[in-house]
Amino acid sequence: MAAAASLLLGGHLSRAEPAGAYAHWHEATQILVHRPGEEVFPGLLHPAAALFADTFSLEGAAREHQQFVATLETQGVDEVIHVVDVLLAGTEDPDGEARRALANLAKRMTTLDVSSLGPADREAQRAYFEETVAKMAPGTLVRMVLERPTVVLGYGQCGATEPRTCIVAEYRQNPLMNLYFARDQMVTTARGVVLGRMANPQRAAEREVMKFVLAKMGIEPIYEISPDARMEGGDFFPAGERAFIGQGLRTNAAAIREMLDHDVFGTPEVIVVKDAWQDPREMHLDTYFNLLDADLALLVADRDVPDCDVHQHVKCLKADVWTRNAQGTYDLARENADFVGFLGEKGFRVIPVSVADQEAYGINVLTIGPRRIVGADGVSEAYKRALAASSVQATWVRFDNLKRGYGSADCISQVLRRRPPK
Numbered sequence: 001m002a003a004a005a006s007l008l009l010g011g012h013l014s015r016a017e018p019a020g021a022y023a024h025w026h027e028a029t030q031i032l033v034h035r036p037g038e039e040v041f042p043g044l045l046h047p048a049a050a051l052f053a054d055t056f057s058l059e060g061a062a063r064e065h066q067q068f069v070a071t072l073e074t075q076g077v078d079e080v081i082h083v084v085d086v087l088l089a090g091t092e093d094p095d096g097e098a099r100r101a102l103a104n105l106a107k108r109m110t111t112l113d114v115s116s117l118g119p120a121d122r123e124a125q126r127a128y129f130e131e132t133v134a135k136m137a138p139g140t141l142v143r144m145v146l147e148r149p150t151v152v153l154g155y156g157q158c159g160a161t162e163p164r165t166c167i168v169a170e171y172r173q174n175p176l177m178n179l180y181f182a183r184d185q186m187v188t189t190a191r192g193v194v195l196g197r198m199a200n201p202q203r204a205a206e207r208e209v210m211k212f213v214l215a216k217m218g219i220e221p222i223y224e225i226s227p228d229a230r231m232e233g234g235d236f237f238p239a240g241e242r243a244f245i246g247q248g249l250r251t252n253a254a255a256i257r258e259m260l261d262h263d264v265f266g267t268p269e270v271i272v273v274k275d276a277w278q279d280p281r282e283m284h285l286d287t288y289f290n291l292l293d294a295d296l297a298l299l300v301a302d303r304d305v306p307d308c309d310v311h312q313h314v315k316c317l318k319a320d321v322w323t324r325n326a327q328g329t330y331d332l333a334r335e336n337a338d339f340v341g342f343l344g345e346k347g348f349r350v351i352p353v354s355v356a357d358q359e360a361y362g363i364n365v366l367t368i369g370p371r372r373i374v375g376a377d378g379v380s381e382a383y384k385r386a387l388a389a390s391s392v393q394a395t396w397v398r399f400d401n402l403k404r405g406y407g408s409a410d411c412i413s414q415v416l417r418r419r420p421p422k
């Protein structure tokens with residue numbers, strides 16, 4: 001509520017302290033989310049093309065998202081900020097800067113295809129479109145951003161009773177169906193926000209919208225991954241002295257190299273977790289690994305194999321350990337170290353999670369504080385007992401629809417600020 005109020009009053013949310021998360025188990029205080037809306041509809045027609053696991057009820061997913069946000073608020077998260085609220089903030093004034101900026105973004109996300117028109121009509125239609133955008137309601141501009149329509153103009157008949165030639169249109173869209181997975185477009189490190197590059201073309205445009213949203217919140221990314229590299233937020237965990245980053249299906253070595261070279265982590269150590277399996281069921285590090293506290297981690301049981309051999313066991317994890325030297329650059333201190341062994345060495349006890357509970361998104365829980373998580377229900381009683389036995393306080397919400405987009409609580413939350421313990 002505080003968030004909505006300051007958006008309305010100030011027009012943006014800029015603050016003295018920059019965004020940042022020093023450790024994944026520190027108390028989450030500001031979370032950016034997007035409730036799935038009409039932009040998801042085409043994905044329900046062909047889930048695979050949308051990077052979804054299955055079709056689902058959009059109304060159901062929206063309701064589940066609302067309940068998730070309500071749960072975060074009752075669990076004490078200070079601010080849960082919605083992408084749409086940021087887009088709309090301050091746009092009531094038709095001559096204001098906020099509306100002008102939103103209209104420009106909306107125009108960049110929309111295509112007016114005049115290629116089958118004659119030269120004079122092209123110009124006239126472009127001008128007409130400009131005039132139309134200038135009069136649009138802010139909500140229409142937001143739909144343009146989320147649904148990314150293409151209006152294909154051509155010549156046709158005005159109607160059955162009117163044989164004149166008219167301009168007619170066909171409509172297509174390239175919507176941001178996965179925007180609700182708000183973890184993935186960026187990472188929040190100890191130093192600030194790094195804007196990623198999505199691995200799949202279906203999600204490529206999400207970064208521009210998130211960049212706009214961050215700017216409006218007063219958050220300037222400390223770095224943006226270059227167009228040739230790939231990095232998605234689901235692969236990253238800040239962990240105090242160190243940061244973990246997955247290298248696999250979605251995030252590549254080139255992006256991690258850039259992040260090291262530009263010193264975006266701000267940690268003495270960076271652990272690159274190398275996944276040879278590269279299967280969509282475990283597309284990001286946060287689908288098979290998670291951190292619940294300074295000494296407690298989750299790992300899918302069939303990867304919890306010490307001293308494994310990648311040639312024998314495709315889900316075996318190896319880790320490259322980079323350490324920061326006196327010049328502030330990183331050296332490769334250990335290559336292909338045993339990941340499970342490394343966790344033990346650094347004092348993390350692992351709760352092994354069965355493949356069935358992993359598939360129920362039991363690992364993709366959101367850590368909102370030390371040993372405090374919010375996750376999707378549908379996991380086994382045995383798993384709930386294992387968490388309780390490690391003093392983990394878990395709140396379970398129903399995500400029957402939402403998770404069929406191929407993700408759960410962690411994937412839908414971008415924690416922009418975490419508060420270190422006093």
Ligand SMILES: NC(=[NH2+])NCCC[C@H](N)C(=O)O
Nearest residue numbers: 051181234284405406407411
């Ligand atoms: N952090 C995550 N695990 N995100 C899951 C993203 C799911 C989304 N449908 C995709 O394929 O990109």
